[in-house]
Amino acid sequence: MIAIRRLIPSVLGVVLLFAFSPATRARIGSLVLQAPPKTATMKNPMAGQERARHAGAKLFSRECAACHGDHRQGGVTKAPPLNQPEVYDAAPGALFWVLRNGALQLGMPSFAHLPEAQRWQIVTYLQDPAAGSPLERPRAPHGAASATSR
Amino acid sequence: MLSETHFLLDSNIVASRLHMNPKPSCRARWAAPLVMAVFFGHPSARAGEGPFFITYTHQMEEPGNLELTTKNVIGKPEGGNRFIGSALEFEYGVKGWWTTELYLDGQVTGGDSTLFTGYRWENRFRALLREHWINPVLYVEFENINGADKSLLEVVNNDAASDWVAPNSDARLEKKRELEAKLILGSYVKGWTIAENFIAEKNVKHAPFEFGYAVGVSRPLALAARPERCVLCPENFQVGAEMYGGLGTHDAFGLRDTSHYVAPTMSWTLADGPAFKVSPSFGITSASAGFLLRFAVSYEISQFGRAGERLLRGARGGK
Numbered sequence: 001m002i003a004i005r006r007l008i009p010s011v012l013g014v015v016l017l018f019a020f021s022p023a024t025r026a027r028i029g030s031l032v033l034q035a036p037p038k039t040a041t042m043k044n045p046m047a048g049q050e051r052a053r054h055a056g057a058k059l060f061s062r063e064c065a066a067c068h069g070d071h072r073q074g075g076v077t078k079a080p081p082l083n084q085p086e087v088y089d090a091a092p093g094a095l096f097w098v099l100r101n102g103a104l105q106l107g108m109p110s111f112a113h114l115p116e117a118q119r120w121q122i123v124t125y126l127q128d129p130a131a132g133s134p135l136e137r138p139r140a141p142h143g144a145a146s147a148t149s150r
Numbered sequence: 151m152l153s154e155t156h157f158l159l160d161s162n163i164v165a166s167r168l169h170m171n172p173k174p175s176c177r178a179r180w181a182a183p184l185v186m187a188v189f190f191g192h193p194s195a196r197a198g199e200g201p202f203f204i205t206y207t208h209q210m211e212e213p214g215n216l217e218l219t220t221k222n223v224i225g226k227p228e229g230g231n232r233f234i235g236s237a238l239e240f241e242y243g244v245k246g247w248w249t250t251e252l253y254l255d256g257q258v259t260g261g262d263s264t265l266f267t268g269y270r271w272e273n274r275f276r277a278l279l280r281e282h283w284i285n286p287v288l289y290v291e292f293e294n295i296n297g298a299d300k301s302l303l304e305v306v307n308n309d310a311a312s313d314w315v316a317p318n319s320d321a322r323l324e325k326k327r328e329l330e331a332k333l334i335l336g337s338y339v340k341g342w343t344i345a346e347n348f349i350a351e352k353n354v355k356h357a358p359f360e361f362g363y364a365v366g367v368s369r370p371l372a373l374a375a376r377p378e379r380c381v382l383c384p385e386n387f388q389v390g391a392e393m394y395g396g397l398g399t400h401d402a403f404g405l406r407d408t409s410h411y412v413a414p415t416m417s418w419t420l421a422d423g424p425a426f427k428v429s430p431s432f433g434i435t436s437a438s439a440g441f442l443l444r445f446a447v448s449y450e451i452s453q454f455g456r457a458g459e460r461l462l463r464g465a466r467g468g469k
Contacts, residue, residue: 051377077453100281104210112338117373
């Protein structure tokens with residue numbers, strides 16, 4: 001019991017220290033600008049691929065639309081709109097970096113749990129200004145099995 | 151008091167036993183549709199954190215999302231009756247770096263009884279705000295369960311299959327108020343998820359520190375997503391394996407007389423819907439149960455916190 005009593009202040013101390021640390025309270029402007037310079041040279045291996053864009057749209061509706069809106073318009077939560085020139089013109093590697101790291105202090109989760117290929121598919125969708133809502137689903141090519149879930 | 155209450159299927163009997171007022175109050179009249187609206191009138195998110203049952207990864211719940219999971223385990227200890235241990239889990243993303251969870255545990259033992267065995271409250275804090283090759287998460291849990299608990303959410307110390315043989319009427323008399331800490335380490339490498347957990351548990355009244363571990367590795371069946379919406383897309387399936395067991399106490403640290411399990415695991419996540427997990431576990435030491443079957447169903451509600459807030463504001467504004 002004595003050991004536990006000694007332990008509780010230490011655990012609370014660590015939690016409070018972390019919760020109110022400067023890193024946690026930091027505010028950043030554009031997440032894309034936070035990406036390290038080396039990400040500017042990363043190439044999207046799926047750039048311009050129609051299938052990747054459709055897959056990215058599907059992944060966007062699953063993973064991102066709840067906060068960024070079905071049409072990337074933002075405003076659902078505090079999440080910013082993504083139908084912006086800053087996103088279309090950003091280095092693909094910078095967007096990939098944002099997806100990998102998120103901005104935990106601002107409420108954007110990390111999507112590192114998605115395999116790299118899926119993150120590139122989302123980047124492909126995000127950088128296409130002409131892409132519509134992910135809810136405008138593509139038809140399954142060549143009679144492949146397809147199911148709607150909404 | 152709640153831990154002493156048997157689960158009963160008939161809600162009228164539950165109401166009468168708990169001396170509940172069967173007539174709904176004014177607040178209850180609008181609370182029920184409100185809760186229903188929050189649950190079913192709001193978009194769901196992709197549920198599930200991979201195929202593991204015991205091993206935690208460094209993936210946190212998205213802020214504002216609520217994930218409901220029922221984790222179950224079926225087993226039959228030697229010389230005992232078959233049982234189903236169950237944990238109902240409410241996981242909520244408070245911040246991007248902080249996830250909190252409440253578990254309500256219960257069990258059914260064949261030829262014996264059905265009972266609520268207690269609750270657990272856990273919190274996970276991500277230590278590094280960016281993704282690294284290895285990512286530490288600090289886990290702190292308080293559990294208030296009794297000796298009849300069979301949810302088997304971790305194995306520590308000399309936990310053994312023989313612990314599950316005692317009748318519920320005797321086992322429930324043992325109170326376990328414990329603090330548990332875990333160091334969770336997680337990595338994502340070329341589509342693979344690798345996680346290691348180190349567990350330390352301490353009864354708040356007595357008993358030494360107890361230790362355990364869990365490690366897991368998993369991978370989706372396909373790394374790239376298909377363009378079409380599909381239920382059976384390979385990227386919706388994850389397969390993997392986990393291993394977990396006890397490591398004794400600080401007085402007797404080691405593998406002697408401890409239980410260890412190896413478990414292949416599989417999860418299937420429906421697009422925008424529930425996730426299903428199944429894992430047959432095989433005991434590999436004499437103290438372990440020979441076989442355990444785990445299965446779980448999860449459903450995640452996107453931005454539950456905000457939806458609830460909006461609905462409550464609307465309800466107040468409408469009055």
